[in-house]
Amino acid sequence: MFLLVVTRFDVDTSDDSTSDESDDDFVEFLISNVIYDYHHKFFNKGKVLTSSLSGREFVAEREDLSDSRDVLVEEKVATFLFIIEHNVRHRVASNRFQHSTETISCNFKEVLRAVCRLGKELIKQESIELPERIKNNSKYYPWFKNCIGAIDDTHISAWVPAEKQISCRGRKTTITQNVMCACDFNMMFTYVYFEWEGSAHDSKVFLDAISNPNAGFPWPPRGSFYLVDSGYPCTRGLLPPYRGEIYHAQESRGQGRQPRSPEELFNYRRSSLRMTIERCFGGVEK
Structure with missing residues (x-):
């Protein structure tokens, strides 16, 4: 199957006399990806079952x-x-x-x-390396090569005493707790911080997590960062979107709605990568 795929690319590109240099570069990129994936999957195998415990x-x-x-x-x-x-x-x-x-x-x-x-x-950070699927995607790499994950908050339904129900009512009037989570780009949770009422703002939960010595917030290595939304502060280790610009990937979709400035383009790509945390939540209602 692998040889057939490469041969097909070779025939198509050799017969197309109108291909320009950019087309050739694109085909070479595709072929290199196929070769890399094939080699990584079938030849570069490491021992998996290494634990001494069942x-x-x-x-x-x-x-x-x-x-x-x-x-x-x-x-x-x-x-x-x-x-x-x-x-x-x-x-x-x-x-x-x-x-x-x-x-x-x-x-x-x-x-x-x-x-x-x-x-x-x-629930811990196993690696700060970007997955190969992101490294090989020019949409994200090298622009986000130092990104180790994304952070966001979600609201989880909660049962609380009657005297605490007012403070635990979230934006949709249901009784919730505000839980802050971090994940990597393999969709694995790396940090969870809870015990905050549903009415608490995301930035307040974050500031408490980094100031509480018992919370164990996993600061990224210097030069690395998490992707966050506009509800978080712009500080070391966090990369929020450009303010005053469209920053949800959904807002940039549709006919004729392409990013109109470098800031919008950055926000679009940052948002589409940060959506990993949304997929980790699995459609939990915010």
């Missing part, structure tokens, strides 16, 4: 979950997933799994604590 051993070492007298670990996890997936009360889970609400509550908290501990292993 998946079960890894989880058991960190989570300290165990069977109880009446409930197996698998049922505890199933109960936890049932509650968070269907957003039901413990009374509903009690009826479904035929245990007392006290047992359901204890099992839920036990798994929740285990998940939070495991989160420290999973």
Whole structure:
């Protein structure tokens, strides 16, 4: 398949006597990408399964979950997933799994604590290298070569005491908490900061995260940065859009609506790359 693709390009370009130099450069770019991808996929293979622990051993070492007298670990996890997936009360889970609400509550908290501990292993910056698909895209590279990810806030539904419900009402009047997240361009979350009410502004959540010594905000290396929207301050390590210019990628689409200035072009490309964090949220309503 690979040889056929390259041969096809060779025939097309040799027969086209009207091709100009830019066409030749474009074809060479395509061919080099095909060769690189093929080599990277089939020849440049590194050992993947390098851990000395199996998946079960890894989880058991960190989570300290165990069977109880009446409930197996698998049922505890199933109960936890049932509650968070269907957003039901413990009374509903009690009826479904035929245990007392006290047992359901204890099992839920036990798994929740285990998940939070495991989160420290999973939610972290593994690499600051840009993925090859971005390095090979002239739309982004080399302009964003020092970008390590994107930051944004999302609103998550929350249950709070009656006296706190006013401050937790978000822009759409629902009871939420404002959660700030960072992700890399492999769509992996690298940082999560929560416990702020839904009415809190994004910049306030960010300033608290960087000023709280216990928050562990992952500052990028000097010279690197995160992509953020206009709700964040323009400071070291953050790259917001040009103010006063269109900066949402959706606003630059449509017939006859191309960027009209270098600032608009920058905002368009920055926005289309920052949309990675939106895809990570998976369409969570803001």
